[in-house]
Amino acid sequence: MSTFEHKYAEGEPDRPVLLLLHGTGGGPDDLLGLARELSPGSATLAPAGPVSEFGAARWFRRLAEGVFDHEDVVRRANDLADFVEAARSEYGLQDRRLVAVGFSNGANIAAAVTLLRPEVLKEAALFSGMSPVPQPPGHDLSDTRIFLSNGEQDPMAPLASTEEYIRLLKERGAEVTTHRQPGGHQITLDGVRAAREWLAR
Numbered sequence: 001m002s003t004f005e006h007k008y009a010e011g012e013p014d015r016p017v018l019l020l021l022h023g024t025g026g027g028p029d030d031l032l033g034l035a036r037e038l039s040p041g042s043a044t045l046a047p048a049g050p051v052s053e054f055g056a057a058r059w060f061r062r063l064a065e066g067v068f069d070h071e072d073v074v075r076r077a078n079d080l081a082d083f084v085e086a087a088r089s090e091y092g093l094q095d096r097r098l099v100a101v102g103f104s105n106g107a108n109i110a111a112a113v114t115l116l117r118p119e120v121l122k123e124a125a126l127f128s129g130m131s132p133v134p135q136p137p138g139h140d141l142s143d144t145r146i147f148l149s150n151g152e153q154d155p156m157a158p159l160a161s162t163e164e165y166i167r168l169l170k171e172r173g174a175e176v177t178t179h180r181q182p183g184g185h186q187i188t189l190d191g192v193r194a195a196r197e198w199l200a201r
Contacts, residue, residue, distance in 0.1 A: 004047040004083045008091055011043030016097040016199070019084060019121070020046040021106030023128075025056035031101055034187065038101060038125065038196050045087055049105070051076070059109035060132075066156065068108075073132050077112035081120040084113075099199065100124035103187060104156065108132040111146075111165055114174075118144055125195045127187045128154060130161035131168065142173035147198040149179040149191035156185045 007028040011017070016039055020031040028046035035044050049057040051072075060076040061069040088094050100121055102110040107129025113121045115136035125147040146169055150162045169176050179194040 004050060004080070006045065006047035006083075006087070008046075008087070009044045010091075012041040013096075015039055015042040016099045016123075017043045017045060017093050019098060019100040019110075020044055021059065021100060021102035021110050022046075022049065022057070023104030023106050024049075024053070024058050026103075026106070027057060031103065031106075034103075034192065035101060037192050038199055039099075043091075043093070043096070045084075045091075045093075047080070047083060049109075050079070058105050060105075060112075066158075068132060070134060073109075073112050074116060077109060077116050077132075080109060081113050081117035084120050098123070100126075101195075102129060103127045104129070104185065107157075114141070114144055114146060115139070115168060115172075125149075125199060127191060127195075128157045128185050129165070130157040131165035136168060138172060140173060141169060144169065144172075144174040145177075145198075146174055147177045147179070147195050149181065149187070149195060151181050151183045151185060151188075153183060154185045 018035045022030040028048050049059040051058040061072040100110040107126035110124045112132040118139050122143050123145045127149045177198050181188045
């Protein structure tokens with residue numbers, strides 16, 4: 001079906017399917033606990049990042065800490081979008097609500113897909129993510145819903161870059177919900193609660 005290694009777990013048909021996108025050095029099992037907190041009983045589709053950085057799995061290359069290889073971001077985002085489309089067909093999920101849940105690098109690749117391939121990914125709950133694509137196309141995102149939880153002291157996902165992603169989304173008509181926490185690069189209990197409430201709406 002795809003070159004992406006992944007794990008799929010069936011869930012209740014009335015619950016959304018959660019696309020779980022791990023952070024740098026993670027794997028398909030990393031966000032399963034978060035998925036259970038956000039939407040108990042949901043199916044989970046959890047691919048593994050295809051890029052290795054000194055043995056740590058990532059979703060795209062970077063040139064330095066916080067400096068993305070933007071050409072690779074675009075290529076990998078399209079690869080992930082193709083995988084999601086193939087997986088939905090393979091597992092019979094075409095008519096099911098799909099929501100990405102991403103942390104850090106996983107949040108960034110999800111953000112890229114929302115901007116580049118919005119027909120594939122219309123909803124995402126992103127933790128510690130930021131703007132991944134400097135000049136995305138001007139797709140109509142009026143059907144897109146995004147939740148963002150970010151730390152005010154996050155050195156890896158600076159608020160300025162997060163605000164740039166929010167600006168790009170709103171310019172294109174997306175519905176954006178934000179949650180700020182005072183800490184750094186992490187998923188907080190308050191952030192999970194806010195995301196759960198957002199997801200239930």
